[in-house]
Amino acid sequence: MAFELMFSVALLLSLWSTAGCDFVVEGVLQMECHDRYFMIAVDLTATGEAPRFEAVDRTGAYAITEDYAAKCGYSVSVLSFLGLVELRASYFSCHTERVGGFSFRFNLITSYDGVDAYYELNKTCPLPPPWSPREVTCEVNYMEVSVRSELPCPSGLSDDFSSLSPLYSASTQEWQVTFQSPEEQMPPMNLSQARQEGYVFDIINDRIVFRTPYGQPESYGTELNGVPVEVIHATVFSRQSWIVVMVDLVAACSMDEGSFEGGYMIWDTPEALYPSLGSTKISLGLDGNLVEQAAAEQAGFIMARQNSTVQIGIPYNAKGGYRKSYVSNGIFEFYIFNLYLKQISVDEHHEETALRFHRTLVTPLLPSSLFTEDQTDVKEGTFTIYLGKVPRDVVLTSVKLNGHEFAVPLSDTSAYTLTEVSYPNKTHSYTLKVLLNDPIVIQEFSKENAAMLHKLDINYTLIALPGDEPYHHTVSVTALMAVSPPAFDANCTASGIDFKLAYRPFDYLWYISIGPHRLTPALAAMHGYTMSNDSQRLLLSVPLFTHGYKYQNVSLKGFLGTFTILMRDRDTSEVQTSTIKTCLFNTTEFIMCSTTGWMTVVADLSLVLHEIPTKPHLINRACLPKEVDGTRVLFSFPLHSCGSIVKLEKGNVTYQNKIYFVSNNVTEGITVQCRYPLVGLYRLFSAHKFESDKEGVGSIIPFVDHAKAPARITAETTTVAPRRTRSPNLHLPPFYPTARYIKVYRVQNQFGSFGKGEGQNS
Incomplete structure (x- = not known):
């Protein structure tokens, strides 16, 4: 009973709300006649505070308190789980009129903001089915027994038994009652004393009625086959001369609580x-x-x-x-x-x-076991957590993700989704979705699994309605996502290639290199790259002809330039992946000095001549251009061939050749050369092979060769073209990379010998 009362009070307080004025119209009132009792049910949500009842008859109105209810045949229950207050009244209750049926009159009293409102409730129930000779009712708060009275009893009973048949004589002795238990028979008391003790005796429709609350001193408890039973045994009697009238009234009720x-x-x-x-x-x-x-x-x-x-x-x-x-x-x-x-x-x-x-x-x-299921599909890149078997009267009020709390329902602008579904079995579910790469998700690299571990701690806050006591249901979910090295976005420009990398939280697992060297601001500055780096992205602009390019399909129409960026493992430095970008470039004039010892030149002779030249060749007349297009020529030859001249200077070695052509019967030309640094040089000339780990720096210089000029052109009248260095028609930085070392083998006899290198020959 204490358990039930606790819930009744707690839930009752949460269910009271604004009261209406006409209960019948608003449908918040039920009045029903049953076989042995009358029932009234009132909606708590329409009555403001807890409603009260008064029983009304011709003598006045009587408040139905807890004690009065048990004494007079009423039971009032707060059915807070239904939002109702229910009154049951026995057909033998104190203030019921019994004319052609059973007529009930009550006042319903509601209170709102301290003001009481009274409503009259009237109902007449028809005569019920025939009564058994003995009927016992075990109500929640009282016991009631009625027996059929067929004896011709004398009249004239005391006022306390005034409702008995008027045939009884007033000259008889007053009626008394005695209570019995298995151990003793208690002294008799008159009916007025019994009423003061909470007992009611009455005669209604030729039936003697006895009613008592539970737990009276004269009742006793026992067990029958292990079931607790409360029993009260009352005997009412009256002595009339030498005749004694006695009626046994026994109420026995199972008190099992289930x-x-x-x-x-x-x-x-x-x-x-x-x-x-x-x-x-x-x-x-x-x-x-x-x-x-x-x-x-x-x-x-x-x-x-x-x-x-x-x-x-x-x-x-x-x-x-x-x-x-x-x-x-x-x-x-x-x-x-x-x-x-x-x-x-x-x-x-x-x-x-x-x-x-x-x-x-x-x-x-x-x-009540909630059901949690991790339905995450890593391929979708989303945490999906299902919370099911949530009772219908339990609702989710907020959700906390890795310590960050969000009210439910989530706002329309939220990055997370929460879907609710109701089911016929009076439960519902919630499905939460959070992106794996959302900033709120904790991400850690798992070396054991060689994957990125995503962690999300979820704290659901739920309450049972009505009420505000929170319950926190926690669950932690993880997801392993195979990680791949980052990849650059690359775009071709007129002057080179631009690379862009958007950082991910786990990109620290790799580092970027150009060839074997780690990309740093110092390396970028040394090679003439433009680099911008912050916490969100890396931008790298690589101009044409800077260190790292590879060239293919060189022709007068253009060439392919390829630049490679490597991604290496942070711990092992092994190459994991690469970003390779190839672009088509077209420049009027350029010179390439490769690391493998080749010079490739596209020269535009119109820059020094005003007519189309004829018979272009190198120092070695057998070395002819690969392509000729008007005034533009393409030569590609090994540095140590075609009559190239090698010059040693302080810190550098220069390979030089000349492009000869005839114009206006004058042999003119352009000097082309590639210069390589000697830093880290191991061998200079030992074999017919060249090796450098960096490109050389090339120059294109026009000249006029007087020795080969026709006789009609004298030295006095010969015009010598000014010396100039030609570079590709690009905006290049004024810096050229140095080589770590070069290896040059077998040079023509005209070059002479330099040093005492290993394997020298002529």
Whole structure:
């Protein structure tokens, strides 16, 4: 009872709200006539504060307090799980008029903001089915027994028994009552004394009625087959001369509070509370609706007899039962059943006793297990967490993601989605989605799995309605995502290639290199790159002809330039992947000095001549251009061939050749040369092979060769073209990379010998 009261009070406080004015119109009032009682139910949500009742008759209005209700045949229950206050009134209750039926009059009193409002409730119930010779009602707060009176009793009883038949003589002695227990018979008391003790005796419709609250001093408890029973045995009598009139009034009620086993609420009552020739006949139902045993069993109820005990099993999901969630360091559920049971027995005199029970049965708190499922699909790149089996009266109010709390429902601008789905079994679910790469997700590299570990700690805050006590349901989910090295976006420009890299949280697992060297601001400055680097992205602009380019398909129409950026493992320096970008370039004039010892030149002779030259060749006349297009020529030859001249200077070695052509019968030309640094040089000339780890710096210089000029052109009249260095028609930085070393082998005899290098020959 204390358990039920605790929930009633807590939930009642949360259900009170603004009251209406006309309950009947608003549909918040129910008044029903049953076989042995009258019922009123009022919606709590429309009554402001807890409503009160007054019983009304011709003598006035009487407040139905807890004590007065048990004494006068009323029971008031706060059914907070239904949002109702229910009043049940016995047909033998104190202020009921019995003319052509049973007429009830009540005042319903509601209070809002301290102001009481009164509503008159009137209802007449027709005569019920015939009464059994003895009828006993075991209500939630009192016991009531009525027996048929067929004896011609004298008249003239005391005022306390004034409602008995007026045939009794006023000259007789007053009526008295004595109570009996197995151990003793108590001294008699008159009826006025009994009324002061909370007992009621009355004669109504030729029936003697006795009513008492539970727990009176004159009642006693016992056990029948292990079932607790409360019994009160009253005998009313009157002595008239030499005749004594006595009536035995016995009320015996099972006090079993029920138990929950295997999904059933089990309630027991002894079959032999009253004498019976055979098995008792039982009908039962929930919320005041009785059905016969066969129909009850078909609805899932269990009705069994064991050791003269009737055992009732109510399935937890029985229609007419009520389920409620409760939060207290967890989510629990309990089930409430308003059991109404009728038990009929027949004694050896073939007299029938009808015993009726009203019992509110409450299961213990049962854990309500929420169901969490990680439905994350790494391919989708999203955490997907399913929270299911959430009771219908439990709602999610907020969700905390890795310590960051968000109210539910989530805002339209939220980066996260939360979907709610309701199910026919009175549960609902929530599905949360969070991107794996969202900043709120913790990301760590797992060396064991060679993958990125994504972690999300979720704290769901739920409350049971009505109420505000929170329950925190926590779950942690992880996802392993195979990581790949970062890749640059690359774009061709007129003067080179631009690279762009958007950083990811785990990109620190690799580093960027150009060839074997790590890309740093110092390296970029040394090679003439333009680099911009912050916490979000890296921008790298690589001009044409700077270190790192590879060239292919060189022709007068253009050439392909390829630049490669390597991604290396941070710990092992092994190349994991690369970004390779090839672009088509077209310049009027350029010179390439390769690391493998080749010079490739595209020269535009129109820059020094005004007519188309003829017979272009190198120092070695056998070395002719690969392509000629008007004034533009393309030569590509090894540095050590075609008559090239090698010059040693301080810190450098220069390979020089000349492009000769005839113009206006004058042999003119352009000097082309490649200069390589000697830093790190191991061998100079030992074999017919060249090797450098960096490109050389080339120059194109026009000249006029007087020795080869026709006789008509004298030295005095010969014009010498000014010396100039030609570079590609590009905006290049004024810096040229140096070589770490070069290897040059087998040089023509005209070059002479330099040093005492290994393997020199001529």
